[in-house]
Structure formats: C-alpha cells, structure tokens
Amino acid sequence: MSQIIKNIKPIWEEKTTPIVDFLYKINVSPNILTVVGLVFVFVGSFFIIKGMFLVAGIFILVGNLCDALDGYLARKYNQQTLMGAFLDSVIDRYSDIIPILSLMYYFKNDDLFFISSSLALIGSYMTSYTRARSESLGVECKVGIMERPERSFVLILSLLTGFLIYGVGIIAFFSNITVIQRVICFYKSGK
Template identity: 45%
Template sequence: MLTRAIGDAAQFLLQQIVRALSLSHIHPNMLTALGLAINIVAAVLFAKGHFWEAGWVVVGAGLFDMVDGRVARVTNTVTPFGAFFDSVVDRYSDMALYMGLLVYYARAERFFYVVLVALVMAGSVMISYTRARAESLIPTCKVGFLERPERIVLIIIG
C-alpha cells in the first residue's frame, strides 16, 4: 500500500513536470541534450571523487531522461530522429559516467577498479547493441537484463 502511494505520488509529480515543460515549448531534443550535459557534470564529480554529489546529479539527469519522450508525446513532436537521438545520447551519458569513474580510479591507482569499470562499460555498450540488433531482426524481442534504468541505479548505489 505504501509502495503504491509512493508510486502514485511520483507519477503525479512527473505528470506535472511534463505538463510544465510542454507549456514552456522547450523541444524534447533539448531536454535530451540537457540530460547529457548534466551527466557530464556528474562524470566530473565522479572523477574528482565526489561520489555522493555525483549520485544526486545522476538522479537529476535521470529526470530529463524520463520526461523527454513524454514531452514529445504530449506536444505531438515525436519523430524517428528524436528516438534515435535519445538512444544515442543515452549511450554517451552512460559512457561519460563510466569515464568519470575510470579517471577517478586511474588517478587513485586502483587498477582492479579501472579494469572492473572498463568491463562494465564494455558490457553496457554490448547490452545496448545486442538489444538494438536483436530488435532490428526480431521486432518482438524483449529479452535481456540490466537495461539502462537498472545500470543507472547500480551506478548510483555503487
């Protein structure tokens, strides 16, 4: 019951944000680009070892990732390019965060963690590529694990 109440409250808040952004006439692709810029700020914070702050900035960037497509649907500005742009920017956002962690661990001379983050980065790219490739061949393909939201949550927790 509490989980449902929290979900309903979050959904209501998200709807209000989408409504406000829709009325502001900001283009959904601009929201996508702003999300990338915010993730780059988080990457710099990770690189400097400010993990707590970086985690909160990632949460803020995630808000843009959650609303850009919704704003596009509400404002009837959905385009194939917008979907493509969002997908590509999501990959760049992920890579920026991983690069921030790589810089931090390399500067701290923590070789094991450099390798670990590099492996996670490669896995992240391969999961995304594999999913996209499978969907291009098998339109109803809905298999896989650790999609982008789960990977972002793991970055924040980590």
Template identity: 40%
Template sequence: MISSTNIKAKTQELLRPLAQNLESIGVTPNAITFLGFILSLLSGILIGVGEVLSGALLFTLSGLCDTLDGILARVSGRKSSFGAFLDSFLDRYSDFFPLAGVCYFAHVNQDSLLLVLTLLTIAGSYATSYARARAESLGVDCKVGLVERPERFFILLFALFTGYLLPTLSVLAVLTNFTAFQRLMCTMRELS
C-alpha cells in the first residue's frame, strides 16, 4: 500500500541529500543495510528486557536504514544483485528481532495471549514475504496485499511507542495472515 503511493517517493526525495552526503564520505549501501540489521537486533533485545521505548527508537533508526540503503545505492550507482539479495535477506531478520523481543517480553510477563498473537504475526509476516518471492520465482507479479512490510513496520512502531501491544498485535496477527492469503489467491489466479 505505502509502496504504491506518493509517500514512498516523497520519503526518498527527502532522504536523497542525506544519501548524497553519506556517499561523499564513502559509506556503502551494504554498510547501511548491515547497520539497520544491527539496530534491529539491539531493538529486539531492548524490547525483550522491557526497555520498550528505547527499543522503539532503535527500531525507528533501523527502518530509516532500510529506506536509506536503497536510496544510497541509486545515488552512488552501486546497485547490485548481491546488494539487493543482502537487503532482502537481512530484512527477514530485521523483521524478526523486534517481534522476538515482544515474544520474550510477553513470556517474562506471563502474557500468553500477547505471545500467541506475536507468533501469529511473525508467521503471517514471513508467509507474506515468502509468497511474493515464490510467486515471482514462478513469473507471477504478486505485490498485492493489505499490509506489506512498510505498513507492518509503522503498525508495530505505533504499538511500541504507545504501549498498546495487545490490541495492536491482535490487528497485526489478523492482517499479516490476511495479506499472505491475498497473495496465495493472487498467485493461484495467475497460475490457473
């Protein structure tokens, strides 16, 4: 949804000067990708030990890196197949770490419902990403879906900053899996 709107283009234009400055001092897109990965890992650890706001701040910076690495690749002319693969590969871990932190937080606080909802969100997030990748490997363009990665990021960020973990994860658990099944149906129609 966000990916197909002007929001993405405006954000990229806003971050272009930062990317140009980073390029001028020799920062590579892969370094930004890896930094985002590390920030996401630290975010998950902080969330897990109950430092939810600190974790949310690092998660925000991780998301900034996730946007910035692609802009930097275009600005610097360093787009590569391996860079695109590395970005997608590490994105899966970056998606996992904050949610794993919420799982641990739920476990420590004996909140079984939050734990189950977070696990369902993880499953739906991975099924959504996998469905698109697998469909594309079969020649199907399957970018449909109500809650893609940017939407999941902002919804989880809202939960972390507001503390409304249970209601927000309830929504994410439903919407991530709904999106995965939207992609299943899209692929089924295209391949029928």
C-alpha cells in the first residue's frame, strides 16, 4: 500500500462508516459489492467506446468506490474470507484492463495513444504480477509509486477532464517505474 493510501485510508473509513453500516444492515456482502463495482466499470468502459468520457468517468468512479468499500465492509463486520480476497484481486485485474482496452479501441487510429495505452496495460498488469510473484517466493514487495488506487485515480481524473493522453501516459510511465521498484525490492531481499 502506497504512503498516500496509508494516509488517506483512516479518513476514508471514518467518512464512509455510515455507508458501510447501511450496506451491512441491508445484507450486502463484500463479494456482492465487489461484483457490483465490476459491473459499473464495464458500463463505464462501454461509455468510453462511445466517446462519452465524462459519463464513463462517473461510472468507473462509482465502480472504484464499490471496490474501496468492499474491503472495509469485510474487515469491519468480520466477513473476510480467502474467496473474497481472491475474488477482489481477480476483479481488480478486470477493472484495470477493461477501461484501458476500451480507450485503445476508441483511439485505435492514434498510434501514440496505442503505444501509451499498451505500456499502461503492461505496467498495470506487471505491477500486480511482481507483487504476487514476490510474495509467493516469500518476499513482501508492497513498494511502488503507482499502485492500483493511484492508477484508478489518474484514469478517472483523465476521463472527467478529457486529458486522456496525459492520464494514460502517466499510468504507463509510473506503473512501469513501480514494476522496477518491486524488482529492486526483491533483489535487495537477497533471495
């Protein structure tokens, strides 16, 4: 977890406690919330393909809010399961990839955008992979300047503002820097 997210998390949980309490009272499970978040991301990605970036940004924002609430709901009400953790990780990968693929489709005739978004896809995937692989080998590598929350924030902000090439370029550059940071972290572990 990045330092930015570590600092924001307690404030986020304090402000969203009424929402989480309400979700629990109406029997919304963390896993359902995870899947609902993915549905919002898919709908947002459809709007990307249609060139409706502001609407897409709103839907993807709601999807990411669901993703941010599911873990808090699980922790607060002791509903954490291995299946939930696994499902959350799998759906996170879809939520990372589908919007960028949608942007690639929309800008399919723009070579610079294609290259930039391809690098963003690679960096997003490899950021997750390097952490998972290092942890499977017994080394915790939670370092990095651009983890999933930061990538999501940049993507949503770029959709809402229309600065898509800049947002995707930032994701491409900094997610791949994060991969390098994790490789170095593993190397320094001496394994």
